[in-house]
Amino acid sequence: MKRRQLLWASAAIGSAALWPEARLLAQQAQEFIEGPPVGDIPAKQLSPHVWMVFSPDGFPTVENRGMMSNVIFAVTSAGVVVIDSGASLQIGQMAIRMIRKVTDKPVVAVFNSHYHGDHWLGNHAFVKTYGDKLPIYALPSTIEKLKGAEGNLWRSLMERWTNQSTLGTQVVLPNTPVQHGQVIQIGDVSFRMHHYGTAHTPSDLCVEVVQDKLTAVGDIAMANRIANMDEGSYVGTFKYYKALEAAAGEQMWVPGHGLGSKDLLKTYGEFLAGIWEPCLQAVKDGKSEAEAKAAVLKDPRVASRARAMQGYEGNIGKYTSLAYLEAEKEAF
Template structure:
């Protein structure tokens, strides 16, 4: 057995620390590569891994996409880190040399907008719902940023800028804004107050394709929190009313059978409302209600461990609010 002197041990630790810093620097410098999947004539998307943001997936656990028109590219969402935003730009450039003109942001949650910086650097104009302004400036957003700096370094750092919209859309409840670009027709659809205060979706008419954001997830538990799940269920019907041939969810695989694939999200929201609503009506505590609920239908899906208890508690509070409103 080798006996190192204190000085030798310190030198060894110093070399290891330098090596660690070098490796971190390499990780930070190494560009991420994304491979877009073409899902229709004009649309490609990036599919993140299942589960929550982590070092293992480098924050790549949400979806984003882009539409190539005859006069520029329209992007929907920007992923969860500046490095991923840069990788999006590089991937788009391999598909089209058209300028990236516009980014439509579904909502201001960290995994959907931290990649805006590189897209803005390309000259893109960012559109978001006007209610996103309050979300962006909120204490929750500031706390989430601190958590991401700690948990997703070096992919999120102090130089990560939380980018505001260039245009805040004043959409009426359930309303829409239409625009055309390069011969394609787009509809920006309000779904605010469902998953977040500022949800919007994007419909590409020529491709019959809907970007749904986090209002729809395939193959995983959605994050609900204290969202208005009653409004969310109505929004699922709003999605189907556009008669999409393809839906790109905020998480999970694209869907070519939207009505069938939305069934899981619908059933999950309905089950949360039923079980937590009964608990509130029976004046049961949340802990007792959660322990007594049969979660077997959902427990094997990705993100269940991380999100389900939070979703159930948020829905419990929501059902309390709804019960008080009807009294």
Template sequence: MKRILFSLLLVNISLFGFDYHLKPQKVNDTTWCFLGKLEAPSKHNGGFMSNHCYVNTGKHYVLIDAGGTYEIAKQAYEQMQKIADLPVSTVILTHEHDDHWLGASFHKEKFNAKLVGVASINKNYDKNSKTRMFRMLSADAIKNTKIVKVEQEISEPTTLKIDDTSFQIIPVGVKAHASEDLFVYVPKNKTLFSSDIVMNGRITSNRDGSVIGQLKAVKMLEKMDFKNLVPGHGFDTSKNAMNETKQYFTLLKQRVLEAIENEVSAQDITKVVKMEEFKNKALYDELNSRNVFDAFNELEFYEEEE
């Protein structure tokens, strides 16, 4: 019976397009976010597995990230039109993982929105690139999605003023979650957008990142005066939103270094360091062991700075 229902779901997607049933979550009076599923991208979820947010600046919307496909971005914007029918002027793209920026192709096509973000998107992708979303999603879910270029590359702290709202865009400066990461702060309502530097409710993927860089980024975020923090993945947007990330990477560093001191080998590290406090979080089975193994490789010859 389950197989039949799943087949009917695929038929529905094929015939009528992928309907994400998106609902904006209000963070504060000017900010709404679409909070993705705590899953890896798949044909079943159509790539809706990351967070992206709209900020109303008075006459425009500014986006922090753009979702993983053209269709996600399109359906999200249609929901935002019901709140305020405003054009999108600017999209800030926080890092190069495709679940956060492929949706910018919709906003570029519809509004000619300015795309601001990390240089690694331009460096590592061109119009012919086929990212994991193109490889993993159905044809209907990925339709119309295109690779788009960042027009303003951010390499140092930058402030954008859109209407009556300022956006402080701050590069981490070292590899943290990805080779380049930005976070965004809106002083007007003390909202902090961490993107994938922070996740909650699920295990992070640190395949392109650094334990030391992640902890540095967390310290940078903690210095900000914020009321809300929107993670790259996860549903908690409160002041406590980064607690899980801080705990995970603090313990990961501590335990891997202790294991190295005790001469645990790379072959055995995942048997010794299990991070079992997080075993009930989404994607633990898929990602945690890889994170531990990668942390061993990073920290094997690590020396704490004075």
């Protein structure tokens, strides 16, 4: 049904709202404009201040309506601080419902870890609920990236990947830049910013919740999903891990995809090394990319993840190729 027909039908049936057909048509009109709501996922407490609305899926589908990344929030004495707002207006609205089951305090700040849409398109819901003066923090490079075509590109991609389930989501950009090493005090909780160059992207912000010894790491590491490395760097990721661990010490590392753990950087780093090291060795030995891929697939650090890791089959070849290309630059 065309948009004009749906809007006309929605307006025309106000006096007959009790008719089953009329109610259905009105619902279809509203869903066409905004997309259907996302089902509730109760928040899990991770530490004294921090909770998470966990996404079991690592990629967007029609069925999950784009719910593919975690929404993390900290309850402070001054209000709620959200770290990554989700992939749509509807996901952000669901997260707000879940926050309100934990506390009646308002959301007073949002952090966006980087510019991929599943981590910031939910900003729309928080601004819609708490006002456009709500501080939304991100690295300057993330803000600049989203000012261009990137913001609308991600909005369009989410609509396509979910068969229009995220329709109605507006691009709401981060409005407050942060810098590496900056500490933002919100109520009784301190949030320390970390950025050590290119890892998953050139703009990865990790947010340390100081009092809880917990750091939200965005997509620089994942528990059970193969990470997008199209704009990233294997060498940069290893350097990032080393610098982050040196600066923050022992932490509960909480990713944007999957469950957190104290050894997340170690275990995911081993997986990445299982891709990187065979590729680097193949380049040094003058072997082809195909031979490098064969070595990667045999590496036990990679092979042990093959069955259970989300996105493995569809992406291991691509990210091996990227490792091989980066190894060529490193070796020469």
